[in-house]
Amino acid sequence: MNNPVPTTCMRCAVGCGHLTGTVDSGYGIGGVRGDITHPTNHGLACARGIEETENPGGTWVTRPQVRRNGELVPTTWDVALGRVINEFRETLSDSRDGLAVLGSGQQTNEAAYALGKLARGGFGTKHYDANTTLCMASAVTAYYDAFGSDAPPCTYDDIDDATTHVVWGANPAVAHPVMFQWIDESGAANQSQLIVIDPVETETAERGDHHIAPEPGTDLALARAVLARVSERGDTDDKFIETATTGFEAVRSALPDAEEAAATAGVSMHVVDMLAEAFDDPTLLYWGMGVNQSVQGTETAGALIDLCLATGNLGPGSGPFSLTGQANSMGTRVCSSKGTWPGMRSFDKPAERQSIADAWDIPVTRLPDEPGPGPVGVTQAIEDGTVETVWAVATNPAAGLPNASAARDRLRDAFLVVQDPFHTDTTEFADVVLPAATWGESDGTVVNMERRVSRVRPASRLAPAVRTDLDIITTIGNAIAPGLFPETAPEPVYDELASLTAGTAADLSGISYDRLDDEGAVRWPAPTAKSEGGYQYYTDGEWSFRTPSGRARFSTGTHNGVAEPPTESYPLTLTTGRESDGYNTGIRSRDKQSDSLVVARINPDTIETLNDDLAGDDEAEIRADAAATLASPRGSVTVQVTADTAVPTEMVWLPIHHAATNELTLAATDPRSNEPNYKQCAVSLTPIDVERTEERAIQPNETST
Numbered sequence: 001m002n003n004p005v006p007t008t009c010m011r012c013a014v015g016c017g018h019l020t021g022t023v024d025s026g027y028g029i030g031g032v033r034g035d036i037t038h039p040t041n042h043g044l045a046c047a048r049g050i051e052e053t054e055n056p057g058g059t060w061v062t063r064p065q066v067r068r069n070g071e072l073v074p075t076t077w078d079v080a081l082g083r084v085i086n087e088f089r090e091t092l093s094d095s096r097d098g099l100a101v102l103g104s105g106q107q108t109n110e111a112a113y114a115l116g117k118l119a120r121g122g123f124g125t126k127h128y129d130a131n132t133t134l135c136m137a138s139a140v141t142a143y144y145d146a147f148g149s150d151a152p153p154c155t156y157d158d159i160d161d162a163t164t165h166v167v168w169g170a171n172p173a174v175a176h177p178v179m180f181q182w183i184d185e186s187g188a189a190n191q192s193q194l195i196v197i198d199p200v201e202t203e204t205a206e207r208g209d210h211h212i213a214p215e216p217g218t219d220l221a222l223a224r225a226v227l228a229r230v231s232e233r234g235d236t237d238d239k240f241i242e243t244a245t246t247g248f249e250a251v252r253s254a255l256p257d258a259e260e261a262a263a264t265a266g267v268s269m270h271v272v273d274m275l276a277e278a279f280d281d282p283t284l285l286y287w288g289m290g291v292n293q294s295v296q297g298t299e300t301a302g303a304l305i306d307l308c309l310a311t312g313n314l315g316p317g318s319g320p321f322s323l324t325g326q327a328n329s330m331g332t333r334v335c336s337s338k339g340t341w342p343g344m345r346s347f348d349k350p351a352e353r354q355s356i357a358d359a360w361d362i363p364v365t366r367l368p369d370e371p372g373p374g375p376v377g378v379t380q381a382i383e384d385g386t387v388e389t390v391w392a393v394a395t396n397p398a399a400g401l402p403n404a405s406a407a408r409d410r411l412r413d414a415f416l417v418v419q420d421p422f423h424t425d426t427t428e429f430a431d432v433v434l435p436a437a438t439w440g441e442s443d444g445t446v447v448n449m450e451r452r453v454s455r456v457r458p459a460s461r462l463a464p465a466v467r468t469d470l471d472i473i474t475t476i477g478n479a480i481a482p483g484l485f486p487e488t489a490p491e492p493v494y495d496e497l498a499s500l501t502a503g504t505a506a507d508l509s510g511i512s513y514d515r516l517d518d519e520g521a522v523r524w525p526a527p528t529a530k531s532e533g534g535y536q537y538y539t540d541g542e543w544s545f546r547t548p549s550g551r552a553r554f555s556t557g558t559h560n561g562v563a564e565p566p567t568e569s570y571p572l573t574l575t576t577g578r579e580s581d582g583y584n585t586g587i588r589s590r591d592k593q594s595d596s597l598v599v600a601r602i603n604p605d606t607i608e609t610l611n612d613d614l615a616g617d618d619e620a621e622i623r624a625d626a627a628a629t630l631a632s633p634r635g636s637v638t639v640q641v642t643a644d645t646a647v648p649t650e651m652v653w654l655p656i657h658h659a660a661t662n663e664l665t666l667a668a669t670d671p672r673s674n675e676p677n678y679k680q681c682a683v684s685l686t687p688i689d690v691e692r693t694e695e696r697a698i699q700p701n702e703t704s705t
């Protein structure tokens with residue numbers, strides 16, 4: 001490998017250190033391997049992370065493009081940026097909220113901070129989200145509710161010390177391979193166990209000691225059944241509850257009957273008891289999108305935290321550990337997202353708002369009063385005329401939003417600017433496309449899911465017509481709001497962010513580029529140049545949470561039913577999950593899947609039952625390994641059926657980030673976090689040659705947004 005450059009893998013939020021090689025001529029990466037000196041992974045790396053860094057699929061955007069006479073045509077940066085800046089100015093002159101900005105966990109901290117600063121402090125729009133709302137918002141809201149802070153308590157150091165590992169609604173064997181290796185090894189050790197809770201027998205479940213398969217969308221019912229049994233059995237940690245928490249009596253009195261809740265979740269009391277017993281041990285409770293992406297995502301995440309609180313599973317080797325997906329989704333939470341200011345400062349506190357305005361040298365009145373509705377709400381705001389212009393940075397809402405067909409129709413009605421290294425479903429109908437650098441070409445920092453800040457360094461020169469996200473954002477920003485970015489290089493922008501976090505829960509002020517050069521990666525909170533964050537809320541045997549009382553708070557949510565139950569017309573339940581090449585709407589692997597249908601995994605018994613209902617018509621039979629039509633009340637897609645006993649009967653599994661999947665998903669959202677209900681909706685499966693187009697046409701009263 002030539003001139004290996006130490007950097008951080010940006011495929012997932014494990015945050016492995018990589019060494020990337022340079023090429024002798026031209027542009028690109030000349031080899032990738034794990035960095036044995038990096039404190040996160042000590043040389044480990046996964047094949048997908050290496051492949052997507054070294055040789056991403058997808059089609060690169062190589063020139064700025066503008067739409068003329070209906071066609072995207074190449075142009076210069078001056079022309080493209082001139083059009084963007086004029087359009088932004090015109091929109092803002094009508095209404096600050098008329099310009100929506102959608103960011104991504106694929107950006108460095110420096111770019112994400114600059115984008116949030118521009119959206120909130122330059123444009124003054126409420127329509128901003130750094131992507132948190134599509135992924136971690138339910139966990140974030142639950143953390144604030146419980147701990148008064150979004151800082152997850154655990155770190156990777158706790159994995160080895162846990163006796164029980166409960167993985168709930170997540171598939172880290174596919175999504176976070178290196179971290180899963182640590183979990184798997186710890187779970188395989190003597191007297192340790194790995195319990196996996198997922199409707200589908202995932203790759204993670206295959207490795208587990210126990211697999212529990214609740215009905216889709218019933219995680220909250222199961223969590224409450226377990227807490228009810230913990231309470232009935234007298235297995236609560238009364239000393240911890242009494243000294244470190246509030247609200248336990250309220251949750252206990254709101255708990256459902258354990259047997260009824262277990263029946264709702266479709267599991268036996270034997271299973272509930274087994275889970276209740278597991279929490280006797282030091283337990284790490286990991287969860288992912290199967291919990292967050294639900295209309296009750298916040299309450300479900302809160303119920304998982306409650307299980308840890310009630311059993312005293314808070315402290316080194318135990319606790320709630322949400323698994324972030326995109327590489328810098330934790331960093332964007334620190335930089336500011338929909339509901340926070342930099343440093344995870346509260347959006348609602350006037351003093352925090354004033355301090356941000358002072359730091360940015362802008363009038364406080366420019367900052368929006370409300371955090372906005374998130375990406376699903378942005379598309380609705382286009383429809384009602386509130387939003388005229390959308391700027392999508394390193395994100396692909398045309399494929400990634402639920403009920404994607406309706407979302408696309410709305411985005412088409414806006415003036416759409418897309419900034420991305422690759423052509424995506426969204427660039428297809430953009431008005432301006434700005435070619436941005438990707439990882440391997442960018443300079444900055446990211447934060448992994450255990451709060452560790454690590455450097456991203458370029459190993460390739462930038463192609464001539466490509467600019468970094470930070471360069472594009474600060475150029476637009478200084479044109480619209482002169483002086484907003486006195487510094488435009490990554491290091492001073494990082495220093496500005498770090499200084500704004502001083503004294504907050506996410507204190508980066510002791511972490512500098514020089515320190516990262518010396519130490520590789522450092523966890524926040526780090527208020528001094530020598531300090532590093534460890535387990536949160538716990539010091540020398542004393543608990544202290546960032547709530548007004550200093551105690552952790554229980555929650556009281558109970559299961560309200562699934563968002564879209566099966567009906568006679570749509571008798572099956574669709575669930576979605578990650579496949580190995582399914583990050584970032586698959587755009588870095590899109591050339592590998594573009595010609596193939598999305599694969600729908602279905603239990604062979606389900607296929608047989610559906611065929612029985614077709615009254616033996618051989619011409620109209622659903623066949624494994626053949627195409628079929630999968631429809632929901634929002635639309636239909638052609639899928640390749642694969643018979644798979646890992647999927648329970650009466651269910652269909654689709655990969656979350658295939659472009660076809662979100663034609664079907666439901667855009668209902670959690671009322672607290674605004675996170676969409678990607679994980680459960682009603683569908684039908686019919687043979688491809690049965691003409692059902694009219695029958696399945698979207699009825700106005702069935703269209704859900």
Ligand code: SF4
Pocket residue numbers: 009010011012013014015016044045046047048049050176177178179
């Ligand atoms: S586990 Fe994640 S961060 Fe580590 S190499 Fe694989 S994709 Fe990259």
